[in-house]
Amino acid sequence: MVKIEFILNGRPKVVDAAPDRRVVDLLRQDLGLTGVKEACGAGECGACTILLDGLPRLSCLLLAAQLQGRQVLTIEGLASAQGPHPVQAAFAQAGAVQCGFCTPGMVLSSVALLERQARPSRQEIRQALAGNLCRCTGYHKIVDAVALAAGPGEDQA
Amino acid sequence: MRPVHLPSSLAELWDLMAAHPGAALLAGGSDLLVRLRQGLGDPPALIGLERIVELGRVQAQEPGWLFLGAMATHSLLLEHPLVREHLPILRQALAVLGSPLIRNQGTLGGNLCTASPAGDTLAPLYALEAQVEVRSASASRRLGMGDFILGPGRTALKPGEVLYGVWVPQQPAWSIAHFEKVGRRQALAIAVVSLAALIARDESGLVTRARLAWGSVGPTVLRVPAAEEALLGRPLDDASLQAAAQLARQALSPIDDGRASAAYRRQVAGNLLLRLARRGS
Ligand SMILES: Cc1cc2nc3c(=O)[nH]c(=O)nc-3n(C[C@H](O)[C@H](O)[C@H](O)COP(=O)(O)OP(=O)(O)OC[C@H]3O[C@@H](n4cnc5c(N)ncnc54)[C@H](O)[C@@H]3O)c2cc1C
Ligand code: FES
Ligand code: FES
Numbered sequence: 537m538v539k540i541e542f543i544l545n546g547r548p549k550v551v552d553a554a555p556d557r558r559v560v561d562l563l564r565q566d567l568g569l570t571g572v573k574e575a576c577g578a579g580e581c582g583a584c585t586i587l588l589d590g591l592p593r594l595s596c597l598l599l600a601a602q603l604q605g606r607q608v609l610t611i612e613g614l615a616s617a618q619g620p621h622p623v624q625a626a627f628a629q630a631g632a633v634q635c636g637f638c639t640p641g642m643v644l645s646s647v648a649l650l651e652r653q654a655r656p657s658r659q660e661i662r663q664a665l666a667g668n669l670c671r672c673t674g675y676h677k678i679v680d681a682v683a684l685a686a687g688p689g690e691d692q693a
Numbered sequence: 694m695r696p697v698h699l700p701s702s703l704a705e706l707w708d709l710m711a712a713h714p715g716a717a718l719l720a721g722g723s724d725l726l727v728r729l730r731q732g733l734g735d736p737p738a739l740i741g742l743e744r745i746v747e748l749g750r751v752q753a754q755e756p757g758w759l760f761l762g763a764m765a766t767h768s769l770l771l772e773h774p775l776v777r778e779h780l781p782i783l784r785q786a787l788a789v790l791g792s793p794l795i796r797n798q799g800t801l802g803g804n805l806c807t808a809s810p811a812g813d814t815l816a817p818l819y820a821l822e823a824q825v826e827v828r829s830a831s832a833s834r835r836l837g838m839g840d841f842i843l844g845p846g847r848t849a850l851k852p853g854e855v856l857y858g859v860w861v862p863q864q865p866a867w868s869i870a871h872f873e874k875v876g877r878r879q880a881l882a883i884a885v886v887s888l889a890a891l892i893a894r895d896e897s898g899l900v901t902r903a904r905l906a907w908g909s910v911g912p913t914v915l916r917v918p919a920a921e922e923a924l925l926g927r928p929l930d931d932a933s934l935q936a937a938a939q940l941a942r943q944a945l946s947p948i949d950d951g952r953a954s955a956a957y958r959r960q961v962a963g964n965l966l967l968r969l970a971r972r973g974s
Contacts, residue, residue, distance in 0.1 A: 537694075555697040556739065578727050582794050591768075594794050597722045601697035602741060645793070666881060667792025 542603040545613025555601035560584045562600045563610060571611035571640045575669075582668035585641035586610050592645045592667075611640035614647065623647050626685035627678070634672035641668045646682045655686055695737065701744040707830035710853060713738045718855060720764060720803035723795055748802070748857065751775055755860075762858040763802025767814075768793070770801060780861060782820060782889055785872035786813045792881050802856045808842045808913070815842070815914045816889035817872055818859060819906035826857040835860065844912045865902060868894045869929075869972050874908070875961055877952060884909045885953040888965040892929065900924040905937070910947040910962045917944045920966070929969055938963030 537552045544567070553562055560577075563569040563586070573583035577596045584595040587609040614621045620628070623646050633639050642665060649656060649664040656664065661682045662675070670678060698713070700706040710716065717736035719725055720743070728734060742748055748764035751773050759779055761770065770776050771787045790796060790804075790813040804814045805825065815838070824835045827850060841849050850856065869892040876882025887908035893901045903921040908914050920937040927933040947958035 554694040556695040577730065579723050579791075579795055579798070582792070585794065591797050592794055593797055594723075597726045597798055599697050599719075599722070599726075599739070599741075601699060602743065604699070664793055667794035 538601065540600055540604050542605060543607040545609060551600070553600040555599065557600040559586070559595040559598040559600060559603060559608075562603075563595060563608075569610045569612050573637055573640060575637070580669070581638075582641045582645065583638055585644045585668060587644055587648060590648065590651065592648045609644070611643060614643065621647065623650065623682070623685045626681040630677050630681035630684050632673060632677040632681035638668055638670040638672075642670065642678055646685065649682070650686055656682070658683060695739055697739045697741060699741045699744050701746075703745060703747065703828070706740065706742070706745060706855070709740050710855075711830070713740065714852070716740045718742060718806075720800040720806075721766060721798040723791070723799040724803060724807045742802075742855070750858075757863045759861045759863075760858055761801055761861065763805075763856045764800050765802075765858075767791070767796035767799050767801070767804075771796065779864065780817075780821065782817045782870040782872050782891060783814065783861075785870075786817045786874075786887075786889070789813065789874055801859060805841070805859070806848055806850065806856055808844070808846050808848050810845055810911060810913055811884045811887070811909045812914075813874065813884060813887065813908070816887050816906040816908040818861070819914045819916055820889040820891045820904045821861050821864065822904070823859050823861045825859050827854050828857040829854045833857065839913070839916075842913050864891075865893050867891045867902075869969060871969060871972055873965055873968065875965070883952065886910055886947075886958050886961045886965065888962070890966070890969060892924070892969065894929070898928050899926055900929060900933075905941065905966070907941065907945055907962050907965075910945040910958050912946075915945060917941045919944060931967070931970055934967050934970055938966045941966060 538555045539552055541550050560574050563572045572595055575581045575583040579594050579597050585592050586595045589607050623643050627633055645665055645668050658679050661679050698709045700709050716738040719739045719741040742764050748762045750762040751765050753759050767787050767790050804812045819838045824837055825841045826835050871890045874884040874887035876885055889906045891904040895901050903924040905921050906914050906916050920941040923937040923940055924933055942959045942963040945962050947955040949955045
């Protein structure tokens with residue numbers, strides 16, 4: 537076991553973990569953050585998406601030791617005292633959630649996209665979410681939600 | 694439980710590699726961790742390269758060469774101004790490599806060291822006549838792509854060596870830089886066949902240089918000199934491209950696998966060339 541110090545959802549965290557424990561297991565099983573989902577465990581689906589230093593990353597392909605000194609954001613850390621994050625609110629409003637299994641990953645990838653690019657086109661939204669699979673919605677409402685969160689833009693093509 | 698070491702300099706890396714023979718090097722983990730989970734391989738330790746800053750550099754430091762560090766992620770390269778300006782063919786390949794999440798994770802060095810004939814950065818780097826730099830505690834050497842990649846999953850790396858980065862020589866003014874991959878579906882698919890083509894033409898439209906590299910149609914990426922020569926001095930029209938395509942189909946040695954048959958791959962490998970007629974006019 538090794539001691540790993542990192543920032544988790546805005547707060548300093550110290551954990552004792554096997555250095556090669558997958559981050560998805562550390563977060564879900566050891567720390568109870570079950571908003572992080574696992575489906576494929578092999579990089580294909582994006583259900584396990586977290587933001588690592590602000591970048592969407594696959595927690596099924598990351599090891600606990602790699603978190604040392606870094607910032608992790610999971611869906612649990614996204615809302616603030618003021619309420620849900622605008623992207624979360626937009627997902628609810630647009631009806632972009634069905635079973636919800638893909639939603640945490642979708643929302644985190646969308647948050648990272650909007651931080652990089654405030655007014656993405658629908659095509660850019662689709663491309664940015666291409667690694668997050670959804671088996672329920674057919675994606676249209678998810679794209680609607682991200683566009684809604686971005687607000688009215690020049691390019692809604 | 695396996696120890697995971699994260700050296701922050703090459704000096705630390707060499708010490709760790711000496712102390713842990715048999716340790717596997719971990720770049721983005723998008724190949725390695727998937728394989729370990731499938732039970733393929735059981736290294737006693739992992740040595741992660743992500744904190745060695747100099748391995749992540751992209752720069753034009755040596756005149757006439759662009760350096761792409763082994764740990765540069767696909768996303769970083771895709772957005773890098775030097776890549777955008779000088780290596781459009783590599784960008785085209787990176788844009789269709791996996792998903793945005795895989796591109797945030799995977800690295801150029803990992804793509805090369807995996808040495809899959811379907812590795813998307815390979816065909817462009819063969820066409821660009823890139824070299825790789827391999828380093829060990831005591832030495833550095835540079836190899837051409839064909840000397841580095843020896844077969845599916847096999848490279849020229851010896852124990853104690855790491856891939857340091859890729860050197861891309863300054864390019865002639867190409868009139869066409871074209872990468873295309875055909876997969877089982879439109880997006881997020883491993884290549885069944887890919888083609889990287891760099892073509893230069895004179896004012897009258899006749900081909901003065903051609904470099905053609907195919908992926909997924911042999912044990913490694915293949916250039917086909919006969920097909921390249923068949924284009925020289927000719928316009929890029931149906932006749933010249935059909936002739937080159939036929940020569941390519943003869944030279945390539947695809948296999949049957951779960952993704953496609955050899956005959957299909959051979960046919961499509963040639964057909965991909967015909968697209969250049971549209972790019973060229
Ligand atoms: C869902 C999914 C989709 C994918 N889609 C594609 C695709 O479309 N196209 C494609 O080409 N690939 C694809 N891949 C494969 C993979 O993502 C890429 O090959 C990627 O570039 C590997 O890089 P990495 O940094 O993750 O390598 P790692 O997995 O970390 O390493 C791969 C191998 O290279 C060795 N290695 C890495 N860096 C070095 C170095 N500097 N020196 C010495 N050895 C080193 C490692 O020890 C290991 O053996 C996909 C993978 C997944 C999981
Ligand atoms: S669970 Fe990580 S990508 Fe599917
Ligand atoms: S809502 Fe069910 S997988 Fe997306």
